[in-house]
Amino acid sequence: MINVAPEVQDALRSGRPVVALETAVLTHGLPRTPMACPCGLAAWDASLPANLALSLLLDATVRAGGAVPATVGMLDGVLHVGLSRQQLERLGHDTAARKLSTRDLGAAAVQRANGGTTVAATLSACAAAGIRVFATGGIGGVHRHWTERPDVSADLAAIARTPTAVISAGAKSILDLPATVEALDSLGIPVIGLGTRAFPRFISPGDDSLGVSAFASNAAEAAAICAAHWAFAPHGGTIIANPPPTEWAIPAHEVEAIIAASMLDAAREGIHGAAVTPFLLDRVQRATGGRTVAVNVAVLESNARVGAEVALRMAELR
Ligand code: PSU
Ligand code: MN
Numbered sequence: 001m002i003n004v005a006p007e008v009q010d011a012l013r014s015g016r017p018v019v020a021l022e023t024a025v026l027t028h029g030l031p032r033t034p035m036a037c038p039c040g041l042a043a044w045d046a047s048l049p050a051n052l053a054l055s056l057l058l059d060a061t062v063r064a065g066g067a068v069p070a071t072v073g074m075l076d077g078v079l080h081v082g083l084s085r086q087q088l089e090r091l092g093h094d095t096a097a098r099k100l101s102t103r104d105l106g107a108a109a110v111q112r113a114n115g116g117t118t119v120a121a122t123l124s125a126c127a128a129a130g131i132r133v134f135a136t137g138g139i140g141g142v143h144r145h146w147t148e149r150p151d152v153s154a155d156l157a158a159i160a161r162t163p164t165a166v167i168s169a170g171a172k173s174i175l176d177l178p179a180t181v182e183a184l185d186s187l188g189i190p191v192i193g194l195g196t197r198a199f200p201r202f203i204s205p206g207d208d209s210l211g212v213s214a215f216a217s218n219a220a221e222a223a224a225i226c227a228a229h230w231a232f233a234p235h236g237g238t239i240i241a242n243p244p245p246t247e248w249a250i251p252a253h254e255v256e257a258i259i260a261a262s263m264l265d266a267a268r269e270g271i272h273g274a275a276v277t278p279f280l281l282d283r284v285q286r287a288t289g290g291r292t293v294a295v296n297v298a299v300l301e302s303n304a305r306v307g308a309e310v311a312l313r314m315a316e317l318r
Contacts, residue, residue: 001109004070004129005082011068012130015318017311019062020081020126020134020164023073025300026055026088027097027116028278029137030293038294039248041301052092054297056085058304062135065308072125074100077112081129091116099274101154119166120158123237127162132226132314134164135307137300138202139239140277141171141180144263151276152183159237160187165226165314167240167307169299170200173252174259174280177201181210184239191239192216192225194306200243203284203295204252212241219306223313242306248298250291258287 004012011018030051037044037053043060045053055071062069071083073091080087091097091114098115100108102124108115117125119139126134140153159166171180181199184191191199191212198206216222226238243249262283266272271279285292 001077002079002081002125002128005080005084007068008070008082008129015315017067017308017315018070018131018133019067019304019307019311020122020131021055021058021062021069021071021304022119022122022134022136023055023071023083023091023116024099024118025116025137026051026073026092027094028099029281030054030296032092037297038290039298039301041297049092052089054300055088055092058135058300061301061304062308065305065312067308067311070129070131072117072122074105074108074113074115074117076114077109079105079109079125081125081131090114099278101274102158103154119155120153123158123162123164123166126164132164133167133307133311135167135303137168137296137303138170138172139166139168141175141177142183143276144174144176146176146179149272151272153277156183156187156189159189159239161235162237163230163235165238165240165310167242167303167310169202169244169303170206170241172202172281173204173255174262174277174284177210185213188233188236189239190214190225190229191241192222194219194222194240194242196241196243200241201252202299203244203250203255203292205243205246205249207252216240219309220313223310223317226310227314227317240306240310242303244295245298245302248295250288250295255284255288258284262287
């Protein structure tokens with residue numbers, strides 16, 4: 001039910017750097033219409049559907065950084081660790097592809113489904129294959145109004161039980177970020193700020209109100225902290241929090257009203273469960289015009305680059 005691509009297998013066997021990538025962003029994160037790169041990256045192929053252009057760009061970014069990409073996704077019920085271009089095209093074109101969290105993998109395998117993997121499901125693949133570094137955009141977390149409906153992303157528990165470093169720009173401000181940081185704390189997940197002491201807000205920079213648990217001045221130090229963490233807590237994951245590139249980040253106060261309105265829409269339309277995150281992300285994206293897409297892509301590219309560097313440093317440590 002799990003297929004690790006030969007290239008990924010070889011790299012893992014010989015201790016060369018590997019970076020896992022998710023596909024919920026391919027199936028549920030970006031529009032399928034072609035567009036110029038929203039943040040001006042030269043490696044972006046504007047003739048392709050944007051979601052596919054993004055996945056190919058991340059693959060190329062990891063390779064350019066000297067690591068082997070392992071894009072995770074499900075095709076015909078098989079969880080692939082390392083998707084080829086043709087496989088990414090199939091998954092990216094399938095409008096019926098499911099959004100797969102860990103709980104969904106078994107049913108999707110039996111039903112021979114196609115699906116994009118969330119952070120949680122991608123971590124299941126990392127655990128099965130032995131991948132120590134995973135680059136994503138932003139993790140899921142504790143949703144706003146959790147006291148009424150305790151919607152907490154399965155990403156958090158998955159990170160807590162998987163010994164993989166997750167490179168992310170923190171979590172998105174559609175969430176209750178103070179509650180998310182408290183949950184990470186309770187779960188014993190180190191949040192390592194890469195050149196920052198503030199917990200980043202995915203499309204916005206962090207501020208003094210919310211901190212990280214450790215500061216690292218560069219990728220080498222972040223990798224060393226992860227390796228040391230695994231000496232003390234061999235079964236738990238870490239977060240390397242990489243702030244959004246400053247030229248694309250949107251100040252938090254500018255998006256707050258849009259998020260509040262989007263949440264009212266979600267409540268009015270009775271959106272809940274797994275549909276909440278894609279719904280809110282889509283609303284915020286539409287309401288900010290291209291700006292959210294630009295910072296989204298910039299963050300993913302930046303995290304893939306950092307992921308390759310962290311994987312290289314980790315390979316040196318072993
Ligand atoms: N945060 C983002 N963009 C995303 C996601 C999160 O800024 O696309 C996706 C990730 O795949 C994440 C998932 O794992 O949403 C979380 O969904 P949920 O809240 O249903 O667990
Ligand atoms: Mn949820």
